[in-house]
Amino acid sequence: MTVKRSAGLLLFRTSQGHLEVLIAHMGGPLWASRDTGAWSVPKGEYGPDETPEAAARREFVEELGLPAPDGEKVPLGEARQANGKIVTVWAVEGDLDPAAIVPGTFTMEWPRGSGVSRDFPEVDRVAWFTPQEAAPRLVAGQQAFLERLETYLRER
Template structure:
């Protein structure tokens, strides 16, 4: 049986000096609350074999950020296998959105573990725009390759 698959959308824009910036989200919930480095993610999520990865990326962007994906040309950044074995497929899309407008989706988990108490947490507790070099140490390690691929694409397109 194939492993879990996830799809995401990496929104990017150009700063006033022309440098690319990406929109990433800090993962919500108690495990990530005190961490910053390697605790941010591209808006993404799992999908079933009968769902198109691109449709899943659009759906997950909307679920995690509470905003529709902007219109524009999707740039395929390929796939990467994460340390947990999950295969992630990502597209980049040039666009802009105000992080203050984000209304994150939520998930429920038992917390504290073993307490029998179910609590709700935001999937992403904050989002921000970062330059590629700034974003690199913040992203979970298995997603950093997508920054490199976006940078290479933009260098070739520029």
């Protein structure tokens, strides 16, 4: 069995002396009424012909419709999600206005079994949160990236 891999960028900033991270609420009807565990680092899958870092930059653009930020990419390593997917993330310091996103879309049958295909945004909103606010919102398998970012910032 082939393990699926995703890569993403975790944007961070300091606002009024507090660390904040930008995370994205997953789009589509399956996530619409959920908050806890329904947010993610902007990320996506990649195949053997693409490097994880290139995929992270591409997916940032695809999911948010904005260019991936330039700047030092801090490797936060890998984490395995509950579904077995391995996610690799880099942190990048920068700023972004959540109102400026233009998310990409995906198509799925909805309602299930109806035979009707509909388009939905990949993410329906993004927001800045402190790591403590972001942790319960993030997919459990991605929470480790918040801890790693905080450790990196304390030690630099």
